[in-house]
Amino acid sequence: MLTKPLAHHGEGPVWVARDTSLYWVDMLAGDVLQLDGAGQVSRHHLGSVTAALRPRAGGGLVVAVERGFALVEPDWTVRELPEAFADSSIRMNDGGCDPRGRFYCGTMAYDATPGAGTLFRLDPDESVHVVLNGVTVSNGLAWSPDGATVYYVDSDTQRVDAFDFDADSAAFQNRRPVVTIDQDLGSPDGLTVDAEGGLWVALWDGAAVHRYSPEGRLDAVIELPTPRVSACTFGGERLDQLFITTSAFNLGGSHDLAGAVFRADPGVAGLPASCYAALHH
Secondary structure, eight states: OOSOSOOSBEEEEEEEGGGTEEEEEEGGGTEEEEEOTTSOEEEEEOSSOEEEEEEBTTSSEEEEETTEEEEEOTTOOEEEOOOSOOOTTEEEEEEEEOTTSOEEEEEEETTOOTTOEEEEEEOTTSOEEEEEEEESBEEEEEEOTTSSEEEEEEGGGTEEEEEEEETTTTEEEEEEEEEEOOGGGOEEEEEEEBTTSOEEEEEETTTEEEEEOTTSOEEEEEEOSSSBEEEEEEESTTSOEEEEEEBOTTSTTOOTTTTOEEEEOOSSOBOOOOOBTOOOO
């Protein structure tokens, strides 16, 4: 265990090398947490919901808030961008950045209405575009090491799907299932990809993170002492530690460690986090 249970609904971890810090969100509290290189945790309140975040190329963070996106400066000054949608029954949930510096976040209905979610893309010019419609619980999103494949979780499907990714147009094409997870094992939630192309998938209500080969073969399991495992990311100086967030959401106080961040040594290194609005050469 890396931290005690600091978050009610811990989600969305990302390692930012320039800050030697792990960032994650306490989603429904609207807070971003930062664990710095000295082992100190700070908490920053941004709004009603903080769903996902990534570093910005020029410093600071891009954050998905309840109904859109915000840019956060290194001093934690926040500039909210215009709302991406107006429906108050829907909120942002999880996302990530592509290798060209575009930030994506998908939504879900608060009551998880089937098909009510959308995957949005925030371009470097701050314009917002719809990538996928008709999703239910938009969750993990990550790219293969060569950037040619994007992996995506709509938790309600019990699958990890792959798309061919066109970096120039940002098009998601040729959707196909890579992994299907038995409901007895929990639901796929957040995911990350390692330097060998393996998929690390957090299992909500499954008390575990699974590693799958790019072909979908299960080849490693990390068990956690609390059921609601929400997301994972690689970090540390050599990107060889796996940081895992957990949630106490709707658990009713029955799990003492719910909401803690855990650290594992997975035996493989990850990829550095892509930054929002990276400069192209």
